[in-house]
Amino acid sequence: MPELPEVEVVRRGVAEAVVGRTVRDVLARVPRLRWPVPTDLAQRLAGQVVRAAHRRGKYLLMEFDTGWLIVHLGMSGSLSVAAPGTPPRTHDHLDLVLDDGSLLRLHDPRRFGAVLWHDRADGPVESHALLARLGVEPFSDAFSAELLHRATRGRTASVKQALLAGDVVVGVGNIYASEALFRAGIRPTTRAGRVRLARWQRLADAIRATLAEAIDKGGSSLRDFVGTQGQSGYFQNDCYVYDRAGQPCRVCGTAIRAIRQQQRSTYYCPSCQR
DNA sequence: TCCATCACCTGAGCGC
């Protein structure tokens, strides 16, 4: 499922294949995904050039002269470039038809994704309701142990829940939260408000390292994710704990434990993580 | 303000 690394891999693919190209048409095959798909996308985008591909958290932002196409891949979404005339498969919900007839195609079986439009006349895209409340980017200068420490004082939720909430740091989903907490040696159930600054420093370093490594490996393909050329990622081969319940810890050999937190699976090593 | 829970959705996997 797409987290920050997967969206970043997609963004790079879109930047390479689509930026600078002109949109000829938009074909939406479903009226809504998580939210209604704007019905006037074809009128808005036909004849417009894709100026840039940005990412904010797990949102992909395709910039046009008049605004931004906001795409969220949800849990099962993927974007791929298809040859002209390629017939849609089941769950191919939306095509951007480019000037040469090739297609930027959104595939999303679970339909938890979203396609939205933010008009430039309504202000910068960062002011969009879905983006305005997001926390800092983990690769930005604003991201630090001090920020994490300060933002979680007094919070009784678990440290993993604090990472997933997205109001402090963005882009860390269920997989990478478990992996980063393992690398930092912090048990996921620890109350966020009781984590000391030195441990936040280890966690901040681990978050950056885990996400960077995942991007280098093309993301994770644990279930649905593929890149814009249909390629799988390889990070899942390097997971220390995620989806490894009962298997020996790669560091100490202790059996990896699986628990439920807020209806989500959490994996950790009871020996390495305290 | 913070936190927990629910809802949305479909495919895979499992037991019967």
Added chain:
DNA sequence: TGCGCTCAGGTGATGG
């Protein structure tokens, strides 16, 4: 083989 159930999980809405 087919049916029904559970699980997977990102995130907004809701209520305590």
